[in-house]
Every structure is written in structure tokens, then in C-alpha cells.
Amino acid sequence: MSLSLLLVEDQRDLAESIWDFFERRGHRIDHAADGALGLRLAIDGGFDVIILDLGLPRLDGLELCRRLREAGRGTPVLMLTARDTLDDKLRGFAEGADDYLVKPFAMRELEARVLNLQRRQSGGDDRVLSHGPLSLRPGQRSCQREGVELALSPIQTRLLERLLQTAPGVVRSEDLLQAGWGEMAPGSDALHSQIRALRALIDRPFAQPLLHTVHGLGYRLQTTID
Known part of the structure; x- marks a missing residue:
């Protein structure tokens, strides 16, 4: 190609x-x-x-x-x-x-x-994934929360896609690394940095946090806290 x-x-x-x-x-x-x-x-x-x-x-x-x-x-x-x-x-x-x-x-x-x-x-599709007020079209890299369009990078799109596929379940950190970078995944520090950036985009401007850390395991999208 x-x-x-x-x-x-x-x-x-x-x-x-x-x-x-x-x-x-x-x-x-x-x-x-x-x-x-x-x-x-x-x-x-x-x-x-x-x-x-x-x-x-x-x-x-x-x-x-x-x-x-x-x-x-x-x-x-x-x-x-x-x-x-x-x-x-x-x-x-x-x-x-x-x-x-x-x-x-x-x-x-x-x-x-x-x-x-x-x-x-090039691996996205035209499905619409959603959880609570958050929706994502992976193939178009179009993300919205409460009617606000959010500009995601390709890595952030793939991480959010994996989280939405599992929500409200927990996605282990190693699975997110694979989803984001594939076989050439960097270390966990890169994932932590991208999660911080993703959280700033989908949570910080809004009243209710959706992206939560599950210590020792990974991350999850959840509209309510247990």
C-alpha cells in the first residue's frame, strides 16, 4: 500500500x-x-x-x-x-x-x-457507541457529549472506543494499550498521559465525571459511582 x-x-x-x-x-x-x-x-x-x-x-x-x-x-x-x-x-x-x-x-x-x-x-467503522450522555462514531472520529462536539486524536478515539464497548465494565490497562497502539504499544506512562488528556476532554467541562480509574486494574466509563 x-x-x-x-x-x-x-x-x-x-x-x-x-x-x-x-x-x-x-x-x-x-x-x-x-x-x-x-x-x-x-x-x-x-x-x-x-x-x-x-x-x-x-x-x-x-x-x-x-x-x-x-x-x-x-x-x-x-x-x-x-x-x-x-x-x-x-x-x-x-x-x-x-x-x-x-x-x-x-x-x-x-x-x-x-x-x-x-x-x-483506517480500522474504524460507522457504528455509534454510547454510554450515558457520551457518544462516539469511531469511523468518523466524531465524539459528542451533551450536544458538544469533542475533538479527539486517533489514539484517544481508539481508547474511548474500547471503553465504550465495555462500559460500564472495567477495561484492563494492558487491553487499553493494545487497543490504542497495537503490537508496538509504549509503556504504561503513555497510557496514563492519554487517559489524562481524554478525561480533560470528556469530563472536565461537564458537571458529572464519566471516566474513572479502577486502581490496580484499569479504567471504566460509568455514569454513577457504586
Whole structure:
């Protein structure tokens, strides 16, 4: 399958290597060397996956990702960075990234992660899932609560889909990791970060919390507390 990719990377040698690698495999790839141009291209859309560096001129990658999600664009984002601390990774996920790869990396791993994101992005359907005042159309990545449209990232959509499928039952943390990231799931800290972001979207603006932590097990959607 041929993919349309956007690479936002200011290191010329690395950008050329990534470009050549994916072109040889039959994919189409566009490139931006700074964050401002990258954001314009990303918002225009049409890409299957965005490969995004963090340390960019004009607009850094975290801000780019945040603005992209605020604009309602749900294209999967894979962040590339030399920042390898846990806090850096969690901040990337909190701003809407779907995966995170630390430099230096093997091109084959980059390819595997890009393909994994694309496969999981295209795996939705047109069912309507609901629990209480919350509803989700996974295939359209359309989520509403009390008539308010909520902008979810692809990862958040998959996590919420799994929670809604089981509600009001408990979804174990390992099952949520599988639902969100598949075989290339990161550690539990990434899940915790995404759950915090999801809770901020579906609960914080409203009077009644729906997303609850079940300590030692996982998470559940529940309209009432036992």
C-alpha cells in the first residue's frame, strides 16, 4: 500500500535519508524544514501519517501538534526527537502525538511504526457507541457529549472506543494499550498521559465525571459511582 506522508524535519541529512527510504518503498512524501510550513501543510490535510521532529525553527513540534489538534485535524503524528526523558515523551503524548521515536533510530523501525499508525487509523467503522450522555462514531472520529462536539486524536478515539464497548465494565490497562497502539504499544506512562488528556476532554467541562480509574486494574466509563 502506498502512503502519503508529511515529514517535518530541519536536519537536512536526516530528512534526505527518510525521504529516500520511503520513496524507494513506493510512498509519496512531502517535506517541510520548519514548523510554520509544516503546520500549514498538515492543516491542508491529505496525509496518512505525519513524521514530526520536535526541535524545529519558527514553530516547535509540540506547538505544531497542539495547534493541529486544536484545528480538529486527527492525522496520526509520529514524533522524532533526541529528547529521551519520560517527561518529554509524556508531554508529546499530551499534545496529541500518537507515537514517539527517539533519535538515533533504525529506518525499518520508523517504517514499522508509520505502517502501524496507518493501519490503526483506517480500522474504524460507522457504528455509534454510547454510554450515558457520551457518544462516539469511531469511523468518523466524531465524539459528542451533551450536544458538544469533542475533538479527539486517533489514539484517544481508539481508547474511548474500547471503553465504550465495555462500559460500564472495567477495561484492563494492558487491553487499553493494545487497543490504542497495537503490537508496538509504549509503556504504561503513555497510557496514563492519554487517559489524562481524554478525561480533560470528556469530563472536565461537564458537571458529572464519566471516566474513572479502577486502581490496580484499569479504567471504566460509568455514569454513577457504586
